[in-house]
Amino acid sequence: MKEEQASSAIIPPLDPTRLPRHIAVIMDGNGRWAKGKGLERIWGHRNAIQAVRDTLEGCAEAGVPYLTLYAFSTENWSRPQYEINALMELLVKTLRDELQDLQQKGVRLRAIGDLAALPSKCQAQLKESIEKTQGNTRLTVTLALSYSGRAEIVNAVQNLAQQVKEGKLEPTDIHADMIERHLFTSQLPDPELLIRTSGEMRLSNFLLWQMAYAEFYFTPVLWPDFRKAHLFDAIRSFQDRERRFGKTSEQISS
Template sequence: MKERLDLHNLPRHIAVIMDGNGRWAKRQGAARVFGHRNAIQAVRETTEGCAEIGVQYLTLYAFSTENWNRPKAEVNALMELLVSTIRKEVGTLQKNNVKLNHIGNLDDLPGSCQKQLHEAISQTQHNTGLTLTLALSYSGRWEIMQAARNLMKAVQEGKMAPEALTQELFEQQLCTHPIPDPELLIRTSGEMRISNFLLWQLAYTELYITEVLWPDFRREHLYEAILSYQQRERRFGKTSEQINLSKQG
């Protein structure tokens, strides 16, 4: 599958909704947290797979603002798993020249999680390969509200006029700035929704839905998604004829 990829037509930015851990665990007759623990290999293979072929940005939807409403025992177990995983994986990130990044409301996370995340981000900040962004305590609506509040404050303080607002200025207030919008969104487990993820950024993103549950996701599944992306025509509201003419020009 890897050999079939066009390495000159890779998506610069891939986003992933990692779904299906609970169902995977249920099939094993185990608690949901068992699925979360077994999903670490999928994260590792996806990250390394992207780094190896030259994808520049990978964003993983790890924990949404709505996930705080899950049973307390599951949330606590997830937070403990997050701390231990970040601590263990820093060496792998360094070996693969991966720079770690974060989006979301970091203040909502337990102190131990914040500490490990800050340390890992600091240790990998000079890496020049793939940028791996973890979306933790994140949601698209939360992000857009934060951006709107920041702009309203700037207007109130006389730093900008309402009519001066442009799409570019709004995007500068988003968590993901200056990372480019994803060209490809992968969602595992077959669910047909984007679950409040990168709502602004996904405006023209190609969607790839797979029935594979996240703990079973491997490099070959990543390559299948990229190959599907490469077989599509991205028009951004234009016609095929317009796209072909621009290529010829």
């Protein structure tokens, strides 16, 4: 009953002029949720799908145009093989089952990371979902899969170094904007709000460059229990903060 009430929560008063354009989420706590109920870890992942639905719907309803979900890191490949296999199967099934709903909600799907490392079935379903939703404009949802923030930066630097080697670029010409154009997220604005569930307080190699000026919101709620009401609490917290970007409060107020 509590979950149903949270899922149907009315959007609290929000300042439409101060909404974060881009919210990034570290979906943490699936394993602990399952363990607390005496279940295998994969049940935590399966029961987290509603949290994803609520977060997508909440962003769309509130008017947040970009959402990025940390779904699978490069470090996650070191987990037990049976769990990895189950996660990949769940990814394929979820993408297939949710495609019609994504279309109805106007959600455009994207993905970043070392996608070539994913099983071929995952790559095929991901490609199909991305292609079929590419015309949607209400909300852009990016899945970070087989993703590493450090690897992303290294990749950008290597691309720029190759251009220098080929004589197409001078080292002194390299600047922050140029590096950003070589990141996986080059078509997205930087996240303004990071939400991490489960009470952990770290970035875990997620969007390291892009988080330079993001506001962090940590909640003890485990990801399978995360609902719209929790998302709106995070947005309200964001709107209550003063974002100075290195300036003083006096400069901001004037």
